[in-house]
Amino acid sequence: MITLKVPDMTCGHCAGVVTKAVQSIDAAARVDIDLKAQTVTIETKAGSATVMRALDIAGYPAAPSVSG
Numbered sequence: 001m002i003t004l005k006v007p008d009m010t011c012g013h014c015a016g017v018v019t020k021a022v023q024s025i026d027a028a029a030r031v032d033i034d035l036k037a038q039t040v041t042i043e044t045k046a047g048s049a050t051v052m053r054a055l056d057i058a059g060y061p062a063a064p065s066v067s068g
């Protein structure tokens with residue numbers, strides 16, 4: 001389980017883009033988005049570096065969440 005802070009994620013559209021970016025590297029990934037906290041919790045076999053790179057490419061740079 002990976003929890004990331006995505007500061008640029010501000011609405012449902014962003015959440016959709018973030019979800020698709022994660023699922024583009026792992027179609028079976030479970031993506032849980034908290035828009036208010038601007039965090040995304042991901043259950044995936046992919047490594048966090050891979051996930052963060054995919055989000056970066058999608059335009060949503062992510063950082064490891066302190067609460068994760």
Ligand SMILES: [Cu+2]
Nearest residue numbers: 010011013014
């Ligand atoms: Cu948005």
